[in-house]
Amino acid sequence: MSFLRVNNLEVTFELRSGGVQALSDVxxxxxxxxxxxxxxxxxxxxxxxxFAILNLLSRPGRITAGEVMFEGQDLAKLTxxxxxxxxxxxxxxxxxxPMMTLNPVLTVGxxxxxxxxxxxxxxxxxxxxxxxxxxxxVQIPSPETRMDQYPHELSGGMRQRIIIAIALLMDPVLxxxxxxxxxxxxTIQAEIMDLLxxxxxxxxxxxxxxxxxxxxxxxxxxxxxxxxxxxxxEIGPTKEIINDAQHPYTQGxxxxxxxxxxxxxxxxxxxxxxxxxxxxxxGCAFNPRCDFVMDICKQTxxxxxxxGGCSVACHMVKVMKDQARQED
Amino acid sequence: MIAFLIxxxxxxxxxxxxxxxxxxxxxxxxxxxxxxxxGQSVSEExxxxxxxxxxxxxxxxxxYLRFAGKALQGDLGTSYFFKEPALxxxxxxxxxxxxxVFGATLIIILLSVPIGVYSAIKPHxxxxxxxxxxxxxxxxxxxxxTAIMAIYLFSVxxxxxxxxxxxxxxxxxxxxxxxxFNMDGLLHLLLPCVSLASIMLPLxxxxxxxxxxxxxxxxxxxxxxxxxxAPTRIWFLHxxxxxxxxxxxxxxxxxxxxxxxxxxxxxxxxxxxxxxxFLEAVNRVDTPLIVAYLIVVGAIFVVTNxxxxxxYGLVNPTVRLTRSKA
Ligand SMILES: Nc1ncnc2c1ncn2[C@@H]1O[C@H](COP(=O)(O)OP(=O)(O)O)[C@@H](O)[C@H]1O
Ligand SMILES: [Mg+2]
Numbered sequence: 250m251s252f253l254r255v256n257n258l259e260v261t262f263e264l265r266s267g268g269v270q271a272l273s274d275v276x277x278x279x280x281x282x283x284x285x286x287x288x289x290x291x292x293x294x295x296x297x298x299x300f301a302i303l304n305l306l307s308r309p310g311r312i313t314a315g316e317v318m319f320e321g322q323d324l325a326k327l328t329x330x331x332x333x334x335x336x337x338x339x340x341x342x343x344x345x346x347p348m349m350t351l352n353p354v355l356t357v358g359x360x361x362x363x364x365x366x367x368x369x370x371x372x373x374x375x376x377x378x379x380x381x382x383x384x385x386x387v388q389i390p391s392p393e394t395r396m397d398q399y400p401h402e403l404s405g406g407m408r409q410r411i412i413i414a415i416a417l418l419m420d421p422v423l424x425x426x427x428x429x430x431x432x433x434x435x436t437i438q439a440e441i442m443d444l445l446x447x448x449x450x451x452x453x454x455x456x457x458x459x460x461x462x463x464x465x466x467x468x469x470x471x472x473x474x475x476x477x478x479x480x481x482x483e484i485g486p487t488k489e490i491i492n493d494a495q496h497p498y499t500q501g502x503x504x505x506x507x508x509x510x511x512x513x514x515x516x517x518x519x520x521x522x523x524x525x526x527x528x529x530x531x532g533c534a535f536n537p538r539c540d541f542v543m544d545i546c547k548q549t550x551x552x553x554x555x556x557g558g559c560s561v562a563c564h565m566v567k568v569m570k571d572q573a574r575q576e577d
Numbered sequence: 578m579i580a581f582l583i584x585x586x587x588x589x590x591x592x593x594x595x596x597x598x599x600x601x602x603x604x605x606x607x608x609x610x611x612x613x614x615x616g617q618s619v620s621e622e623x624x625x626x627x628x629x630x631x632x633x634x635x636x637x638x639x640x641y642l643r644f645a646g647k648a649l650q651g652d653l654g655t656s657y658f659f660k661e662p663a664l665x666x667x668x669x670x671x672x673x674x675x676x677x678v679f680g681a682t683l684i685i686i687l688l689s690v691p692i693g694v695y696s697a698i699k700p701h702x703x704x705x706x707x708x709x710x711x712x713x714x715x716x717x718x719x720x721x722x723t724a725i726m727a728i729y730l731f732s733v734x735x736x737x738x739x740x741x742x743x744x745x746x747x748x749x750x751x752x753x754x755x756x757x758f759n760m761d762g763l764l765h766l767l768l769p770c771v772s773l774a775s776i777m778l779p780l781x782x783x784x785x786x787x788x789x790x791x792x793x794x795x796x797x798x799x800x801x802x803x804x805x806x807a808p809t810r811i812w813f814l815h816x817x818x819x820x821x822x823x824x825x826x827x828x829x830x831x832x833x834x835x836x837x838x839x840x841x842x843x844x845x846x847x848x849x850x851x852x853x854x855f856l857e858a859v860n861r862v863d864t865p866l867i868v869a870y871l872i873v874v875g876a877i878f879v880v881t882n883x884x885x886x887x888x889y890g891l892v893n894p895t896v897r898l899t900r901s902k903a
Contacts, residue, residue: 305802307794329808337805344803349796354818354894364804399894415804 251318252455253279253423258315260301269526271297271310272479279472281422282453286466286487288502289476290523295459298476299425302457303342304332338368341416343426347408347433351400357411358396364418383414387444406437413445423455431460442469463502467491475499478523478534485559495561498535533564541565585886589879596875600868601644653872654865658858663869667851671873672753673743674839674850680770682832685778693785694820698812700790708786712779720838724772724845731768739765741847769846776838777831784827789820822893829885833878
């Protein structure tokens, strides 16, 4: 039994113009303490995937197929009450923009204590002690004073540390971090990322790290998923994906990394942009931007082809694999 | 806190200055005070002499300074009709009006918060849709119509509630006549308060609903859900507190405005308050009384706004009264 196993997950947004699928046929698994990166352009469905795992999608979005097996139960089928015992307790989430994530009218202490008290019988005093200990763990200076402060009195980096501390309060087994450093100054991005990695490693906490930065994924995670227009297009060990990407889209993402560009040259961006959910082309969603496009790409959805440790949804990769097999 | 109060007092002074200037111009232009003071038999020379004596021929500015000087000492002139100091006449009616406004405010708060919050939490429920529809109707019905319909239904047809006057009142603190401490007084308050409240209630419900729905979409509310908090805590603490910030600001102004609406309500219900008195004063061209009314209403406006600002400061941590610059 896997620790977390997502099977054929599908999320639909019921819009007035009709239903659109923000997530289609998403499957992956995670072992305890393992770290998984999810990359893709903005709008690829990364955040939707994160919220779907926690069963936190709000109208008009909902899970329309598939399951989220976590510690033996399907989170997609739990009642709201059962789900509350998972959220913030077994699985914690870290949001993108620390300036918006904390409630502006409640103190840091209030926002930490309430989380502890929601999940266990604990006195105010004991909860404060734990909260202060967690604040110390995320290296916040003079945590006792922070407890009485309001979010607006703290910097962005400090707030993200506090949010990480909140995520750690109940000693979760899995943390989902949705672009945890995107909104921060470049100088503190690495600091926060290191801290998060450190804490996950030392506490054997699983991590799903959502980012559009392949560089971060290669430093932090063991496994990676590349998403495009609501689907997984490539999944496998991070090292393989970075060093030997198969899907033309993934290859494009890697070529676009700043360290892959010669100094003084423009970044190698993939021409075109990702389609909106209403305008996904037939066949492979990437086909209009693909350099290797074939006729079949415009007609049928590519199936997953195993390539090394990776699975790739690409017709060209399949053709090449088949040829290689025939030559053997 | 001190800085806040000083700044507030300064603002209040400016507001009161403007009101006094306005009031004074009205006094200057409304009717001839002499006609009220002396009879028809007085000759024109005697009139001119009286005018000089009373300073009515002095330049506008001199007259205003004299008026303002007296006003600062609480002397707003003598009511022509009651032959008593105008301020005293008005202040005697103040409790009746304030109780009306207070009762209406209470009704508004007690109804609009739960209704607004519920219809924001369940925006697709039948209840929420009914509230939205009714509030549109409510906004478009004029007060006097609501009042008259209420009187017809509850007083005339059903005979449940009294339709005019304050009923039994009790004397408290040596000054205040209150209807809040006995059944008869409360029953008399009910219809006028409900009518007055009905003007603002739909507005408040819609405002609270709209603000709350916006807050419920915010990141910090999503984060609160992700923490596994109970819905009641998220709705009534996390969301409501943020919802109330803009509502308090708007609400403060609206409650101040409500004092103006009491003129209508008091007239329909024969409520012996300032508004009723004011209308009588207008009919009698009792200028000192009109001026006194305007100034007292201005003062109420300033005071409610100050109180509202203080409450806002207490709820919103980003506004620190103690640290604000004057
Ligand atoms: N509340 C919503 N209503 C309608 N569509 C939505 C909503 N939230 C997300 N979507 C759709 O899902 C797509 C993926 O969004 P998201 O997961 O936030 O992308 P990202 O990969 O940048 O995190 C968006 O392009 C949008 O079309
Ligand atoms: Mg996102």
